[in-house]
Amino acid sequence: MASETLSINHNGYHESYLEYQGKHKGIWGWLLTTDHKRIGVLYMISILSFFAVGVTLGFLIRLELLTPQGTIVGPQAYNEFFTVHGVIMIFLFIIPVISAIFGNFFLPILIGAKDVAFPRINLLSWYLYLTGGALVLLAIVLPGGAPDTGWTFYIPYSVRTSTNLIITLVAAFILGMSSILTGLNFISTIHRMRAEGMSWFKMPLFAWSLYATSWIQVIATPIVGITLVMVIVERVFHVGIFDPTLGGDPILYQHLFWIYSHPAVYIIILPAMGVISEIVPVFSQRTIFGYKFIAFSSIAIAVFGSLVWAHHMFSTGISDTAEFVFSLLTFLVAIPSAIKVFNWIATLYKGSILLEPPLLYALAFIFLFTIGGLTGIIQGAISLDIYLTDTYFIVAHFHYTMFGGTGFGFFAALHYWFPKMFGRQYNKKIAKIAFWFVFIGFNTLYFPMFILGWMGMPRRSYHYLPQFQPLHVLSTVGSWILITGLIIMFTNLFRSLLKGGKITKKNIWGGETLEWQIETPPTFENFEFEPKVFEAPYEYKQNEIEKEEVK
Amino acid sequence: MLADASNFVHSVDSTFTIIVAICVFFLVLITALMILFVFKYNSKRNKKAENIHGSLPLEITWTVIPVILVLYMFYLGWTGYKQMTDAPKNSMIVDVYGQMWSWSYKYPNGVKSDTLFVPINKPVKLMLHSRDVDHSFYVPAFRIKKDVIPDRINTEWFLPKRLGSYDVFCAEYCGLRHSYMYSEVVVLSQDQYDKWMAGKLSDNDKE
Ligand SMILES: [Cu+2]
Numbered sequence: 001m002a003s004e005t006l007s008i009n010h011n012g013y014h015e016s017y018l019e020y021q022g023k024h025k026g027i028w029g030w031l032l033t034t035d036h037k038r039i040g041v042l043y044m045i046s047i048l049s050f051f052a053v054g055v056t057l058g059f060l061i062r063l064e065l066l067t068p069q070g071t072i073v074g075p076q077a078y079n080e081f082f083t084v085h086g087v088i089m090i091f092l093f094i095i096p097v098i099s100a101i102f103g104n105f106f107l108p109i110l111i112g113a114k115d116v117a118f119p120r121i122n123l124l125s126w127y128l129y130l131t132g133g134a135l136v137l138l139a140i141v142l143p144g145g146a147p148d149t150g151w152t153f154y155i156p157y158s159v160r161t162s163t164n165l166i167i168t169l170v171a172a173f174i175l176g177m178s179s180i181l182t183g184l185n186f187i188s189t190i191h192r193m194r195a196e197g198m199s200w201f202k203m204p205l206f207a208w209s210l211y212a213t214s215w216i217q218v219i220a221t222p223i224v225g226i227t228l229v230m231v232i233v234e235r236v237f238h239v240g241i242f243d244p245t246l247g248g249d250p251i252l253y254q255h256l257f258w259i260y261s262h263p264a265v266y267i268i269i270l271p272a273m274g275v276i277s278e279i280v281p282v283f284s285q286r287t288i289f290g291y292k293f294i295a296f297s298s299i300a301i302a303v304f305g306s307l308v309w310a311h312h313m314f315s316t317g318i319s320d321t322a323e324f325v326f327s328l329l330t331f332l333v334a335i336p337s338a339i340k341v342f343n344w345i346a347t348l349y350k351g352s353i354l355l356e357p358p359l360l361y362a363l364a365f366i367f368l369f370t371i372g373g374l375t376g377i378i379q380g381a382i383s384l385d386i387y388l389t390d391t392y393f394i395v396a397h398f399h400y401t402m403f404g405g406t407g408f409g410f411f412a413a414l415h416y417w418f419p420k421m422f423g424r425q426y427n428k429k430i431a432k433i434a435f436w437f438v439f440i441g442f443n444t445l446y447f448p449m450f451i452l453g454w455m456g457m458p459r460r461s462y463h464y465l466p467q468f469q470p471l472h473v474l475s476t477v478g479s480w481i482l483i484t485g486l487i488i489m490f491t492n493l494f495r496s497l498l499k500g501g502k503i504t505k506k507n508i509w510g511g512e513t514l515e516w517q518i519e520t521p522p523t524f525e526n527f528e529f530e531p532k533v534f535e536a537p538y539e540y541k542q543n544e545i546e547k548e549e550v551k
Numbered sequence: 552m553l554a555d556a557s558n559f560v561h562s563v564d565s566t567f568t569i570i571v572a573i574c575v576f577f578l579v580l581i582t583a584l585m586i587l588f589v590f591k592y593n594s595k596r597n598k599k600a601e602n603i604h605g606s607l608p609l610e611i612t613w614t615v616i617p618v619i620l621v622l623y624m625f626y627l628g629w630t631g632y633k634q635m636t637d638a639p640k641n642s643m644i645v646d647v648y649g650q651m652w653s654w655s656y657k658y659p660n661g662v663k664s665d666t667l668f669v670p671i672n673k674p675v676k677l678m679l680h681s682r683d684v685d686h687s688f689y690v691p692a693f694r695i696k697k698d699v700i701p702d703r704i705n706t707e708w709f710l711p712k713r714l715g716s717y718d719v720f721c722a723e724y725c726g727l728r729h730s731y732m733y734s735e736v737v738v739l740s741q742d743q744y745d746k747w748m749a750g751k752l753s754d755n756d757k758e
Contacts, residue, residue, distance in 0.1 A: 075727055150724050156701060157684040157726055244702035250685060251700065284592070286600035293610050315687060315722075316698045317705040320636060327628060331621035335614060342613040343605075345581060348588035352600040355589060363585055370581055374574035377621065381570060381628025383563050386635065387694045390687060390722040454567075456691025458722045461730035465718070540602060 016423065020524040034119035037522060040105030041421070042126050047101060048490075050092040050133055055483065057085035062445070062479040065472045068464050075462040079148040080163070082460060084140060086151030087168060091175045092133050094406050095264060098271035100129070100182060102413050103210050105421060107186060109515045109522065110204045112195025112531040117188035121181050128178035135171035139164040150460060152261070153228075155242040155253040159235055166235060169228040176225045179267075183217030186210050195514075197533035204513045204537045205294055209274025212298040216263045216270075220306065224260030227253065251316055258309035266305040268402060269369075270298055272409025273340055276362050279416050280344050282511045283359035284351025287538040290343040297336035304333040314385045323382055330380040337373050341366060356509070357431040361412035364439050368404025372397060375450065390460075393453025399446045411438070411489070418493060419508055423521040424500035430492040437485025444478025513537050556717055556738070557693035558710035559635060564694075566627045573620055635695065638708035642676035643669070649679070649686035649699040652728035654719060662751045667719070667736045669711050670744035676708040687723035690736055696722055711738040 015021075017037045024032045033039060061081050064071045073081070104122065108115055116122050140146040147168045149158040158165055190211050194203070230241050231253070240246030242253040281288040288294065310318060310326040344366055353359070375397040379385045388394065419425050448471040453459075457468045464472065507516040514533075518526055555561070591597070645667065646657040656664045669675050679688055679699040686699040688707065697707040721732035739747060 075730070079724075079727065079729075148726070154685055154724070157724070160684065161726070244700075249702075251703070284600060285594070287602040287604055289603060290605040290610055293605070314632075315696050316700065317703065320633075323632060324629060328625055331625045332618075334621060335617055338617050339610070339614060341581060342609075345584050345588070346603075346605075346609070348585065348592065350597070350601040350603060351588070351592045352594040352597050353589055353592050354594050363589070366585060367582055370578055374578060377574060377624065378567070378570050380621075381566060381624055381631070383559075383628050383631025383635065383694075384567055384570065385628070386632065386696050387563055387567075387691070389696065390689070390724075456689070456718070456720070458689065458720045458730070460724040463730040540600060 015523060016519065016521040017524055018422070018521055022524075032123070034115070034123055035524065036104050036108050036115045036119065036122060037421075037526075039122050039126055040101050040103075043096065043100040043104060043129070046126075046130060046133065047093060047097050050088050051097075054085055054088040054093055055486065057081050057088070059479055059483055061085060062476040064462070065464075066476045068466060068469060069462060076145070076148065078462040079460070080140075080146040083147050083150055084136070087136055087147070087172070089402075090151055090264075091172055092129075092136065094268050094402055095175075095179060096129065096182075097410050098275060098406065098413060099186070099210055099213055099267075100125075102206075102275070102417060103182070103186060103271060106417065106515055107189060107207060107210055108193065109518065109526050110207050110513055111190065111193060111198050112514055112527065112533060113189060113193035114525040114527070116185045117192055118185050122185055125178045125181040125185070128174050128181070132171045132175035132178060135167055135174065139167040139171065142167070152257060153231065154257075155231065155234075155248075155250045156244060158231060159243045166232055169232055173225050173228050176221045176228075179217050180221045183214035183221075186214040187218065190214075195531045195533055201292065201295070202533055202536050203295075205277035205288065205291070205298075206271070206274035208295045209270045209277070209298050212302040213267050213270045216267050216302050216306065220260045220263040220267075223256060224264075227256040227260070230256075251313075251318070254313055254316060255310065258312045259306075262309040262312065263302075263306045265401065266301050268406050269409075270301060272365065272369075272406040272413075273298065273337075275409045275413040275416070276344060276365055277340075278511075278513065279358050279362040279412055280347045281351075281538045281540075282416075282509050283354045283356055283362075284348050285354070285510060286347065286351045286540050287536075288343070289346035289349070290339075291536065291538070293339055294343050297339045300336040301333065304329060304336070308333055311380065311385070312389075314382050315389050327380055327382045327385075331377065334373060334377055334380070337369075341370055341373075354509075356415075357426075357428055357435060358412050358416035358509070360432065360435050361408050361415060364435070365405060365408040365412060368400055368408060368442070372400030372402075372404055375400065388453055390458055391453035392449040392457050392459055395459050396446050396449035396453060399449075404442060404446070411435075414493070416509070417515075418496075419503050420515055420520055420522070422497055423503050424496045425503050425508070426492050426496035426500055430488065434485050434489035434492060437481055437488060439485075441478050441480070441482030441485050445475050445482050446478070448472075448475045448478075512540060556711065556713045556715065557690075557695070558712060559631075559694040560692075562631045562634065566631050569627065570624050573624065635707070638676040638706065639674045642674040642708055644676050644678060645669075646678045646680060647688055647699070648682055649688065649721065649725075649732075650682035651684065651726055652721070652732040654688070654721075654732065654734040658748075660748075660752070662748065664751070666734060668744060668747050669736060669738055670741045671711050671714055671738050673741075674708055674710045676706055679705045679707070684725050685723045686721045686725050686732065689720045689722035690717055691720070692717040693736070698723055711736070714738050714740065 064078055142164050144164045147163045147165050233239050234241050240248040242248040242250050277294055308330045311330045379388055452471050503520050648655045656667045681699045681701040688699055689696040693709045695707050695709050697705045716735045716737040719734035
């Protein structure tokens with residue numbers, strides 16, 4: 001991206017954001033920071049901690065399923081495992097992971113701003129996140145036991161369970177507030193804080209994807225917030241809303257729940273798609289193919305994705321008209337995702353490709369997300385959904401889109417931006433070894449579940465019939481390979497923080513967006529001079545890496 | 552497990568095969584191109600990249616073709632589903648009761664049972680009742696599933712076409728022993744069915 005720095009507002013900060021001492025020193029300089037980069041790092045530490053808890057629970061679930069029943073725990077513990085695994089992975093990991101970490105850290109930089117529009121509210125969002133996270137942990141340890149309803153909290157069961165459900169719902173409500181505030185902040189930042197010359201169509205695609213995401217967060221999250229409060233009111237004051245014994249309607253709950261929770265999957269996937277749109281051109285050293293189609297497909301996904309929620313309810317007995325409309329829209333929402341995939345592939349064409357760890361993860365994202373998307377299409381067909389819904393097919397599809405998609409998008413972003421964030425380079429060879437463990441482990445873990453689902457095995461099942469065992473054993477072995485890969489990956493990254501080679505080069509990958517034109521690690525207010533932008537992003541003049549090395 | 556046991560199996564399985572074939576085609580295409588480009592345009596072989604900004608004809612192609620294909624797949628799924636909603640008028644009606652954590656059945660003549668016995672080649676319409684929370688009546692071999700929801704009577708129907716017994720699962724999570732909520736559908740010849748029913752009726756008389 002061609003840009004020029006004008007000496008308008010020289011702020012005089014030369015220190016890296018990691019060392020900068022503001023009003024507060026030491027740990028308080030972090031806990032009371034309003035710097036978007038420090039907040040991004042705070043999110044990184046807390047989100048990764050919850051990820052570790054979620055992975056551990058996933059490991060225990062797989063271990064239990066090694067045999068048809070009673071491998072390590074009883075049914076109550078198992079039900080609590082998969083519920084808490086879902087709650088943590090959805091609300092504390094996969095929804096915030098990319099937007100809260102990399103959105104916070106890089107969105108202002110990518111559009112040439114000093115910070116987000118409301119830095120204090122940004123810090124408040126993190127505290128709300130922590131509060132929500134703490135309440136989830138509290139729900140596990142308090143007497144009464146961890147929630148056992150599944151992360152969907154379906155009524156009437158969730159009105160009857162004696163486990164700590166209310167505290168979990170309060171947690172989800174608070175996490176929703178955190179998400180809304182982050183969304184508001186990003187929308188305002190993108191509207192108001194773009195650098196001179198940074199018109200809408202000169203914005204990097206990651207910023208576009210965060211923009212679309214933020215609107216869904218702001219519009220859809222209040223609905224689930226209110227719904228969860230209604231469940232609490234129903235449980236505490238016995239007001240009939242959803243519970244049929246009080247005259248309520250359980251299907252109404254499902255509608256309200258999915259009106260948020262289906263768009264939530266786009267809150268989850270869109271930022272990852274934005275990351276892929278950044279990484280593919282950088283490592284192909286050429287401009288992105290179909291910039292406007294990728295940008296507008298994000299908006300199309302946000303709009304149409306808000307109108308397909310009832311495809312989670314094809315088997316509940318909703319009307320034929322609803323089945324027809326929601327199935328049709330579900331098929332159509334696949335189109336903008338397909339457009340993105342085709343444009344990414346076309347971006348590789350006639351590039352000069354460097355197969356570095358970020359690109360490896362990005363290509364794995366495209367492959368796994370394509371499987372996730374295509375198996376979504378299979379379930380969009382109503383007659384097939386009737387057969388496959390609530391089986392392991394759904395579990396596989398869901399993990400291919402969420403983990404294979406956003407999870408791998410997160411790993412790609414991590415390997416792409418980590419050196420810029422911390423000024424340290426990780427060992428690329430080890431990163432590639434970790435990649436193959438993660439990729440092979442992932443497929444061994446989740447692919448057998450498609451077959452289990454086609455064989456008719458229901459999900460959320462502690463006990464299963466003997467014919468399902470061989471595939472469960474394979475899947476469990478996959479979980480071990482995957483976890484080995486994750487341990488190698490994070491050890492490699494963590495080790496590089498302490499012992500990795502220091503980087504001072506601004507542009508290690510040869511990127512054209514603004515974060516590669518500032519110091520590594522970035523200084524306190526990002527830009528020493530206010531940037532001015534002339535050209536669209538991803539306009540590669542020549543092999544930028546060579547240029548960098550000559551300097 | 553995947554026996555051709557009901558009238559829906561053929562339609563569901565052929566729809567599945569067609570859609571999976573289309574999906575596999577696109578997956579292979581995308582993956583093959585990706586791998587080809589990564590090798591062919593590797594920076595070692597291709598030092599200088601070409602900036603290609605896009606192509607409207609290509610964008611139109613890869614929008615229109617998928618739109619046509621998804622409309623076709625939608626149509627397959629919809630027509631398959633329509634058959635599942637229209638139970639024949641002469642169906643035998645059986646009430647199904649789901650409760651934490653077992654199934655029970657009640658026949659039109661008042662006979663009750665824990666296993667669903669049905670005569671072959673006679674359509675059966677199930678009226679689904681829940682006594683507590685949501686369940687889902689799922690017979691994989693018949694390719695049918697319908698949620699069982701309190702205060703609402705959902706229905707599903709099938710035409711059993713092969714003798715034998717088939718697993719019934721609860722597909723909607725319903726608490727502690729959800730995964731043990733098994734039952735069976737046993738498809739009998741008309742003779743055997745009549746005998747079973749007569750036996751049940753005389754049992755009832757003795758009581
Ligand atoms: Cu049940």
